[in-house]
Amino acid sequence: MKKFEIYKNIRKRAVIMGLPIALFALMMTAVIGSLLFVIFSFSFSIIIGVFVFNAGLYIALTHVTKNPALFHFKKVFPSSISNKKVSQLPYEAHNGIIK
Template identity: 45%
Template sequence: MKKYEVYRHIRRRALVFGLPVSLFVLQMLAVIGSLITVIFSFHLVLLFGATMANGILYGLLIKWGQQPEKLKMGTVFPKMISNKKITLNETYDELS
């Protein structure tokens, strides 16, 4: 009988088909876009091209998903955190 191991690290990093959720969404958008393209302008070359493009994109996303530090664009936290209360008068003064 086959045994299945319980996946207990879901809080660490959720994966769908080996990709983080955000990259999986990007992959599915590409697949849906290529399907719509193939359906509305059917060519056999386009079908193979879309399949190959989606396969290459999946391979690239797998590589990028294994090295998430390369995908960071900016800082997570601001340089200064303040507990100063913001009122409506202050926001109008800043705008003018």
């Protein structure tokens, strides 16, 4: 009989409309804000501008999702890992033995 492993981290890779959950929430916040902006404005050029802004934001967010290395500015890990104590004293001085 097959045994299946429980996958608890399903929310980390969940995608809605090609965007992770956090970026999708950002997109929906921008859409709701732009809808409020359209409701209270009476200019046709502003309505077109809001649609262009939302389309550009969606394209930018999908581009960031496909290339996550765009926002990694520093290395996560150091180039070398060591347990050696950083000291100018010779090794024998640490043990209390001085030659």
